[in-house]
Amino acid sequence: MAHKSLSKIFRGDAAVPKIVDHDERRLELVDATWRIIARQGLESATMREIAMEAGFANGALKPYFPTKDTLLEFAFSHVFNRTNQRIAEVTAGKAGLAALRAFCLEVLPLDEERVNEARIVVPFWQKAINDRQKAAIHQESMDEWHTAIRRFLAEARDSGDVSTNVDDAILAGQLLNMLLGAQIEAALAPEGHTDFGHDAQLEGYLALLTKIPDGK
Numbered sequence: 001m002a003h004k005s006l007s008k009i010f011r012g013d014a015a016v017p018k019i020v021d022h023d024e025r026r027l028e029l030v031d032a033t034w035r036i037i038a039r040q041g042l043e044s045a046t047m048r049e050i051a052m053e054a055g056f057a058n059g060a061l062k063p064y065f066p067t068k069d070t071l072l073e074f075a076f077s078h079v080f081n082r083t084n085q086r087i088a089e090v091t092a093g094k095a096g097l098a099a100l101r102a103f104c105l106e107v108l109p110l111d112e113e114r115v116n117e118a119r120i121v122v123p124f125w126q127k128a129i130n131d132r133q134k135a136a137i138h139q140e141s142m143d144e145w146h147t148a149i150r151r152f153l154a155e156a157r158d159s160g161d162v163s164t165n166v167d168d169a170i171l172a173g174q175l176l177n178m179l180l181g182a183q184i185e186a187a188l189a190p191e192g193h194t195d196f197g198h199d200a201q202l203e204g205y206l207a208l209l210t211k212i213p214d215g216k
Contacts, residue, residue: 026064028054030075037075038116042123047071069127073137076124079117080141083107087148097161100152100175101206107145107179108198109186115194118183145179146172153209162209171209178205 032054036045047068051058065071083106090102109115128134149172156162164171182198189196 022064025056026074027078029056029061029064029071030078033071033075034079034116034120037123038119042072042126069131069134072124072127073134075120076134076137079120083117084144096152096156096159097206097209100149100156101202103148103152104175104179104202105199108182108202109194109196110199111194112192115186115189118187121183122187142176146176149175156209164209175205178202 029050032050033045036049036053045068047061047065048058050071051061061071065074086106087103090106091099094102107114109118124134125138128138150168153162153168153171157168178201182196182201185196186194
């Protein structure tokens with residue numbers, strides 16, 4: 001049933017408008033968009049379908065997201081922020097290789113929730129190819145992750161856990177590309193398939209960061 005934009009609470013003879021939590025409503029719409037894209041793909045996520053999924057009247061979306069593009073941008077930012085919140089939790093109190101491993105495991109699509117996140121991110125990338133604003137949003141996000149990876153690598157070098165001669169900037173780029181590639185693989189996989197071996201691939205990559213002494 002569609003929600004009224006201004007419900008009323010009656011107190012005696014007086015009608016007091018209910019205060020609408022606009023941030024909460026935006027997130028409800030983003031979650032509805034997420035579910036539709038994960039189930040049916042980007043093209044099926046029309047404004048009408050999103051409104052129905054969220055339980056709102058069709059016209060209720062426009063004050064929050066005038067166009068589908070603005071909603072997609074918000075959805076991508078929401079996914080990125082959710083991932084960053086999880087990263088902050090799993091890396092708290094960790095440094096170096098332990099923090100890097102935790103960071104990567106949180107980005108990799110290792111369960112259905114993170115596979116669904118990949119299904120949001122990949123269509124956003126497709127749109128970003130010909131949209132400078134979306135491309136800038138993506139680049140800013142990747143720059144933030146690249147910086148975090150570089151920091152963890154530097155800490156790992158200081159502790160002696162990373163000793164390869166390959167420059168950290170190259171290592172960070174390789175690792176970031178591996179994470180993004182894993183998201184593409186997960187987004188294109190059949191529904192329900194989440195076992196791609198990404199965690200084992202990560203461990204194999206991290207093992208290469210330690211230089212094997214000559215003669216070993």
